[in-house]
Amino acid sequence: MVRNAMPGPELSSTVRLMLNGAPQELTVDNRTTLLDLLRDRLDHTGTKKGCDHGQCGACTVLVDGRRANSCLLLAVAVDGREVTTVEGLEDDEPHPMQAAFLAHDAFQCGYCTPGQICSAIGMLDELAEGWPSAVTTGPVHPDDAEIRERMSGNLCRCAAYPNIVAAIREVAGA
Amino acid sequence: MREFAYARARDVDAAVSLVADNPGARYLGGGTNLVDLMKLGIERPELLVDVTGLPLDEVTEDGDLLRIGALVRNSDLAAHPLVRDRYPVLSQAVLNGASGQLRNVATTGGNLVQRTRCGYFTDPTKPCNKRMPGSGCPAIEGEHHNLAILGASDHCVATHPSDLAVALAALDARIDVQDLAGPHELPLEDLYRPVGDRPDLELTIRDGALITGVALPPLPPDARTTYRKVRERASYAFAIAAVAAVLVVRDGLVSDVRIALGAVASHPWRARIAERELRGGPATAAAFEAAAIAELDAARPLRDNAYKVPLVRDLVVAVLTELAR
Amino acid sequence: MTRTWQAAPSVGHPLTRVEGLDKVTGRARYAADIPLPGLVYGWVVPATIPRGRVLGLDVAATLAMPGVLAVLHQHNAPRLTDAGDATLLLFQDDRVAHRGDPVALVIADTPERAREAAERTAVDYLPEPHDAAFRADHPRLYEPDHVNPRLPTVTDKGDVEAALAGAAVVVDHEYRTPPQHNNPMEPHSGTAVWADGRLTVYDSTQHAYGMARTLTKLFGFDPGVVRVVSEHVGGGFGAKGLTRPDAVLAVMAATLVGRPVRVTMTRPQLFPLTGYRTPTAQRIRLGADRDGRLVAVEHRASSQTSRLLEFTEQSASYSRVMYAADNLRTSHRVVALDVPTPRWMRAPGEAPGSFALESAMDELAEACGVDPVELRLRNDATTEPATGEPFSSRRLAECLREGARRFGWADRDPRPAARRDGRWWRGTGMAGAHYPARAGPTVAHATAFPDGGYVVRVGAADIGTGARTVLTQLAADALEVPVGVVRLEIGDSDFGRAQVAGGSMGTASWSWPVVTACRDLAHRLASGERLPPEGLTSTYDSTEALRALGAFARYAFGAHFAEVAVDAATGEVRVPRLTGVYAVGRVVNPLTARSQLIGGMTMGLSCALLEESIMDARFGDFVNHNLADYHVATNADVGELDVAFVDDPDDELNPSGVKGLGEIGIVGVPAAIANAVWHATGVRQRELPIGPARTITSGQ
Numbered sequence A: 001m002v003r004n005a006m007p008g009p010e011l012s013s014t015v016r017l018m019l020n021g022a023p024q025e026l027t028v029d030n031r032t033t034l035l036d037l038l039r040d041r042l043d044h045t046g047t048k049k050g051c052d053h054g055q056c057g058a059c060t061v062l063v064d065g066r067r068a069n070s071c072l073l074l075a076v077a078v079d080g081r082e083v084t085t086v087e088g089l090e091d092d093e094p095h096p097m098q099a100a101f102l103a104h105d106a107f108q109c110g111y112c113t114p115g116q117i118c119s120a121i122g123m124l125d126e127l128a129e130g131w132p133s134a135v136t137t138g139p140v141h142p143d144d145a146e147i148r149e150r151m152s153g154n155l156c157r158c159a160a161y162p163n164i165v166a167a168i169r170e171v172a173g174a
Numbered sequence B: 001m002r003e004f005a006y007a008r009a010r011d012v013d014a015a016v017s018l019v020a021d022n023p024g025a026r027y028l029g030g031g032t033n034l035v036d037l038m039k040l041g042i043e044r045p046e047l048l049v050d051v052t053g054l055p056l057d058e059v060t061e062d063g064d065l066l067r068i069g070a071l072v073r074n075s076d077l078a079a080h081p082l083v084r085d086r087y088p089v090l091s092q093a094v095l096n097g098a099s100g101q102l103r104n105v106a107t108t109g110g111n112l113v114q115r116t117r118c119g120y121f122t123d124p125t126k127p128c129n130k131r132m133p134g135s136g137c138p139a140i141e142g143e144h145h146n147l148a149i150l151g152a153s154d155h156c157v158a159t160h161p162s163d164l165a166v167a168l169a170a171l172d173a174r175i176d177v178q179d180l181a182g183p184h185e186l187p188l189e190d191l192y193r194p195v196g197d198r199p200d201l202e203l204t205i206r207d208g209a210l211i212t213g214v215a216l217p218p219l220p221p222d223a224r225t226t227y228r229k230v231r232e233r234a235s236y237a238f239a240i241a242a243v244a245a246v247l248v249v250r251d252g253l254v255s256d257v258r259i260a261l262g263a264v265a266s267h268p269w270r271a272r273i274a275e276r277e278l279r280g281g282p283a284t285a286a287a288f289e290a291a292a293i294a295e296l297d298a299a300r301p302l303r304d305n306a307y308k309v310p311l312v313r314d315l316v317v318a319v320l321t322e323l324a325r
Numbered sequence C: 001m002t003r004t005w006q007a008a009p010s011v012g013h014p015l016t017r018v019e020g021l022d023k024v025t026g027r028a029r030y031a032a033d034i035p036l037p038g039l040v041y042g043w044v045v046p047a048t049i050p051r052g053r054v055l056g057l058d059v060a061a062t063l064a065m066p067g068v069l070a071v072l073h074q075h076n077a078p079r080l081t082d083a084g085d086a087t088l089l090l091f092q093d094d095r096v097a098h099r100g101d102p103v104a105l106v107i108a109d110t111p112e113r114a115r116e117a118a119e120r121t122a123v124d125y126l127p128e129p130h131d132a133a134f135r136a137d138h139p140r141l142y143e144p145d146h147v148n149p150r151l152p153t154v155t156d157k158g159d160v161e162a163a164l165a166g167a168a169v170v171v172d173h174e175y176r177t178p179p180q181h182n183n184p185m186e187p188h189s190g191t192a193v194w195a196d197g198r199l200t201v202y203d204s205t206q207h208a209y210g211m212a213r214t215l216t217k218l219f220g221f222d223p224g225v226v227r228v229v230s231e232h233v234g235g236g237f238g239a240k241g242l243t244r245p246d247a248v249l250a251v252m253a254a255t256l257v258g259r260p261v262r263v264t265m266t267r268p269q270l271f272p273l274t275g276y277r278t279p280t281a282q283r284i285r286l287g288a289d290r291d292g293r294l295v296a297v298e299h300r301a302s303s304q305t306s307r308l309l310e311f312t313e314q315s316a317s318y319s320r321v322m323y324a325a326d327n328l329r330t331s332h333r334v335v336a337l338d339v340p341t342p343r344w345m346r347a348p349g350e351a352p353g354s355f356a357l358e359s360a361m362d363e364l365a366e367a368c369g370v371d372p373v374e375l376r377l378r379n380d381a382t383t384e385p386a387t388g389e390p391f392s393s394r395r396l397a398e399c400l401r402e403g404a405r406r407f408g409w410a411d412r413d414p415r416p417a418a419r420r421d422g423r424w425w426r427g428t429g430m431a432g433a434h435y436p437a438r439a440g441p442t443v444a445h446a447t448a449f450p451d452g453g454y455v456v457r458v459g460a461a462d463i464g465t466g467a468r469t470v471l472t473q474l475a476a477d478a479l480e481v482p483v484g485v486v487r488l489e490i491g492d493s494d495f496g497r498a499q500v501a502g503g504s505m506g507t508a509s510w511s512w513p514v515v516t517a518c519r520d521l522a523h524r525l526a527s528g529e530r531l532p533p534e535g536l537t538s539t540y541d542s543t544e545a546l547r548a549l550g551a552f553a554r555y556a557f558g559a560h561f562a563e564v565a566v567d568a569a570t571g572e573v574r575v576p577r578l579t580g581v582y583a584v585g586r587v588v589n590p591l592t593a594r595s596q597l598i599g600g601m602t603m604g605l606s607c608a609l610l611e612e613s614i615m616d617a618r619f620g621d622f623v624n625h626n627l628a629d630y631h632v633a634t635n636a637d638v639g640e641l642d643v644a645f646v647d648d649p650d651d652e653l654n655p656s657g658v659k660g661l662g663e664i665g666i667v668g669v670p671a672a673i674a675n676a677v678w679h680a681t682g683v684r685q686r687e688l689p690i691g692p693a694r695t696i697t698s699g700q
C-alpha cells in the first residue's frame, strides 16, 4: 500500500556521516533535514524540534565541532561531516556540561536542554578561539553578559536562563 | 516541501552553468534562509546547487582592498582579525544578526540576498505582491510595525532584514558577481532594485548570477565606525532600526561621513541627504539632528510604524554623537 | 523481614531532579520521541478562511501523491460525541469556525511526504462574512453566566458609584493586554497505537487522566480502552492542560489506517489550535482618601472568545482578593468572534488582571503622594474583600516588606524621569501578587517491595515543575526512607484519577494521596504486616477529604520589584533586576521552587516587553505565528533575578502544606515593570507590550 518509499534517484541521495563517532550510511529523500534524519531515521531523538525554522535552537548539534541548527541543514549537505548530538557527549560518565546543567537546575521541562548543552559546548570553543560577540568590548571573557548574549540563540520557555548561565560559568571556569 | 535534485558544484563555472537562466534552480549556501523558505512553500526549486564547497571561503588582502569570499561564514567574517581591525562596524553588524549557531552556517553571499521577513510574504496562503505579483499588499493596511518608512511604494513596504548589508553599504562595498557572460562587479547599493511596481524583482543582477565575493575599499585612518541595532528583544531578533556609521572629524568639522540605515527600506538605505548636510559642517548634536531630519523628510510612515521616524532620528543623533566624542 | 527506618527528611532540601540525568543526556523520551514499528505521520490541512464552509476537497489528487496512505476529512472521519469542548469535534461537518481550523488530515509514510501532500491538498471553500476584530466597545459584548474556571461573572459589594463620587482621589483608566501564546518549546504531539483491543496515546499532555476521559467520551470507547501516557512533557503553561486536536486526530487516523499514527503540530499550527491568552481591555476605577486608603474599587474586564466555545478570562477576579475596600465591584464581558479559541495561559485572569489593578495602584500612589509599598500595606485586607471569607493565611505584608528590604526600596526617590545614566533612563517599580491555592481529587498508590524499594504511582505530569522530584521527596519522608529507594511513576492515565498539572494545583493535589498512601503503607509495614513477593500496596483517593475542607479563602501571595533601564534615544527597555518574594506555603524543594519562580518572573518580563500575537482581523489570523516574530524572552533579556520566600505555615490546605508556585511568579511582574518604566521616563504604560513603538510614541 505504501508506494515507493524513496523518491526517484535524482531526488534522493546517499549520505555518509560520522554520528557520535560511528559511521552511518543511508539513502535519504533530498528534502530530509539533518534533524529529521537524526530523529526519524536514526532514532536519535535527544535532539529536539521546537520550531523547524532556525528560530529556537532546540535542534542545535555540533557539525565538525561547530554548533548549528540541524533543522535548517539538509542531510545531503552534511554528507562527509562529523555530527555530534547530545547522545554523543557522554563518555562513560556525563560530559561536564551535562553534569553542570543537572547540578544548577539549568532546565525545567528539559525540552530545550539538549540544544542548550550542545550550544554551550560549541560556544565555549568559540570563546576559546577568541571570537567576539555583540557585547564584546575588549578581550573576550566568559562573563555573564557574554554567556547570555552567546546563548541567546537557544530559547528556553521555562526560562532557566540564570541557571544555564551559572552552569556554563562553572564549566568555563573549570 | 517539493522534491528536488541536489548537486554539488565542482567550480564556479559549473555552478553558474547549472543555475543561470534556469528558473527552477537555486544556489544553496548555508541554507538558513532558503531551506526555511522551502519548508514554508515560498521557494520550490527543482534543483539545488550546493556552492559551499567552492573555494570562495577566504578573507584576503588585495592591494588596499579587503576581499571577502561569498562563502565566508558569518562567524568567520566577524571573527577575522583584519575585519575586526579595519572594519569593526562590519564585525559588529554581523555579530548583531541572528544567533551563534546560525552565523556558523550562514554565508556572506546568502546573507546579502536573503528575502524579507514580512509575515505576508512568508505565508503562501495570503496575497503578497512580492511573492505573487498583482495579488496585492496586505501589509499596507495590516501588520507593518516593522516595515519600511523610506523608499517603499504602494505595491510593497517590505524591509530588507540583513545587518551585514547595512554595514557594507556604509563601507562602500563592491560586489563581485559571475553570470553566463562572465565575472563583473558593482557597488553593493546597485545590487538592490528600487521597489517600484515590481517588488518581486529584487536584484539588478541576472537571475542565477552567482555572488562570488565582496570587496572593501580602505577607510581613512582616523575614521571611527560603529553599528547600532535596535530591537525589542535584546538578542536573536531582527532590527526594528539600525545604523551603520563611518565618521571622520577633523578640527571639529565633519570631513567624511557615511550613514547606512537598516530596517527602514527594501534595501540598506544610504542616508545621502544627511551625509551631504553634514560634510564640511560642525560635528555637533544639533547638526546631526538637522541632518537626520533632512534625511527623514522623505519618510512616508504607515499607520503603525510612524514611531520609526523619531526613533531613527534619535538613533542617528545618538550614534554620531558617540562617534564624534 | 526486619527493616531499619532511616529518618532523613528530604523535604526542604535542594534535591536535583530525579529525571535530570535522562534530560541532560537526551535519553528522556517526549511524546514525539517514542519509536514505534510501522509508524506513519499525519499532517493537518488547516482552513485558509476565517469562516464559512468546506465545499470540496480533492481527496483523489492527494491520495495519488507519493507515500500518502489516507486522507481524513468530514466524510470518512469517525462520528464523535460532544465531550464539552467543541474545538475537538473535528471533521464532523463542513463548517470552518476559524482560520487554521483543521479541514483534513493527510497520513503518509514519512513526515516530508505528509507535509508536502497536506500543503498541496486543494480545498474549495464558501467563505462567509466574518468578524475577528476585538474592541473594548464591541456591540456584541455580553455578560456570560460564569467566568473561568467557574467563578461568578459579577461581584458587587457596597455602593461603588456613591463612594467614587465622594472620594478625595479618583484614578480611572483603561488598561490593555494583547493576545499572547503559551508557546511551550515542545509543540503538541500525539501518537495513537491500537494493540490487543487497547488504544495507547503517547501525548504531550499536562493531564493524561483527563485526556483519557475526554477521548473515551468523544469516541464512545468502552471504559478502560484508552490509555494515555505522557512521561515527559516539554512545557505547557496551560496549553496542554486540556485535550487538543493532536490527540483526537492521531486516534482518528490510527483507527482509519490500522497503524500507529503520529500527529505533531508545527509551530504555526499551535497558534490557532492550542489556545492562547485572550486580549483584554480593563477599566479600573479607584476611589481613595487623601492618604490612599481605598474606599472604592471597580474592575471591569472585557475579552474575546471563539464561536466554538465560550471561554471568559477571569481578569477582574484579581481585584476580588487583593486590596480592602468597602465598595467593590468586579465584572466581565466577552464577545464571540471568528477567531481561534482562547484558553488557559499561565495565571489566566491573574496575569492580565494584576497588570490593570497593580498599575492603577501605582497611579493612585502617585496621585496621593504615598509610597507604592506603603499604599499596599495601608490597603491590606483581613478577610477576602469580595466575599468576607477568612483567609487560611495571608502574608502579603510580609512579602512586601521583605521584598522592599531585599530590593533596597527604602531610599527610592519617587519622582519620575529623574535618573539619567548615559544612554539610559533608570527607574524602579513594584506590584503585589496573589494566586489561588487549590487542590483537586487524585488517587495514588504506594507499593513496598521486598528488596527495600518503593514505587509510588500517581497520574501526575511533570511539565518542568519538578513534580516528580518533589513528590519523591514527600513520599520518602512519609515513608521515612531515603529518597533513593523511592521511584515515582507518573504520566499514565491507568494510575487513576488525577488533577491536571495546572492552576498551580499539581503538587497540592497529587501530594495529598501520595503522602497519605505512603503514611498508611509505612504504618502497615511498621505494624508488622507481611510483605508479599509482589509487594504491598496502599491506595488513597483524596476526593472525600477535599469535600471536608473548611470554608477559607486560600491564596499564595507575593510581591515583585523591578529595575528598568530605558534607552533615551530608542525607547528600548531592559530589566537588569527583578526581585520576587513569596508566601507559598511549604517549600518542598528550594531548587526546583526557585526555578519555577524565575520562570514565571521571566515570562512576566516577556509579557511586559515582548509578547503579542498580532491578529490581522481581515484574515482572522495571528500573522506572527512563529518564534522569530512572536518574541519570547531569551537569555540576553534576563538580568539578575532574586527569589525569596517568607515563612508561610498554613494548616488549612492539605497534608503537605503546599500552595503551589507555578503561576504566582508571573502575576504582577508586567505591572512592576510598567510602573518602573513610568518612574524611569515619566510616561505611563497602560498597554502591553511596552516597547520602542510605545515608549517612543508616548512622547518622551
Ligand SMILES: Cc1cc2nc3c(=O)[nH]c(=O)nc-3n(C[C@H](O)[C@H](O)[C@H](O)COP(=O)(O)OP(=O)(O)OC[C@H]3O[C@@H](n4cnc5c(N)ncnc54)[C@H](O)[C@@H]3O)c2cc1C
Binding pocket: A053, A054, A055, A056, B026, B027, B028, B029, B030, B031, B032, B033, B034, B035, B036, B051, B070, B071, B096, B097, B098, B099, B102, B105, B106, B107, B108, B109, B110, B111, B112, B113, B114, B161, B162, B163, B164, B209, B210, B211, B212, B236, B237, B238, B239, C628
Ligand atoms: C531565526 C533567524 C534569525 C535571523 N536573524 C538575522 C538577523 O538578525 N540579521 C541578519 O542579517 N540575518 C538574520 N537571519 C538571516 C540569516 O543571516 C540569513 O538566513 C543568512 O545570512 C543567509 O545565508 P545562507 O548562506 O544561509 O543563505 P541561503 O539560505 O543558502 O541562501 C539564501 C538565498 O541566497 C541565494 N544564494 C546563496 N548564496 C548565493 C551566492 N553566493 N550568490 C547568489 N545567490 C546566493 C540562495 O539561492 C537563496 O536564494 C536570521 C535567520 C533566521 C532563521
Ligand code: SF4
Binding pocket: B116, B118, B119, B120, B121, B127, B128, B129, B130, B131, B136, B137, B138, B139, B140, B147, B155, B156, B157, B158, B199
Ligand atoms: S510588504 Fe511586500 S512582501 Fe509584505 S505583503 Fe506587501 S508586497 Fe508582500
Ligand code: FES
Binding pocket: A048, A049, A050, A051, A052, A053, A054, A055, A056, A057, A058, A059, A060, A069, A070, A071, A072
Ligand atoms: S527546531 Fe531548529 S531552531 Fe527550532
Ligand code: FES
Binding pocket: A106, A107, A108, A109, A110, A111, A112, A113, A155, A156, A157, A158, A159, A160, C185, C234, C235, C464
Ligand atoms: S527547560 Fe523547558 S524550555 Fe528550557
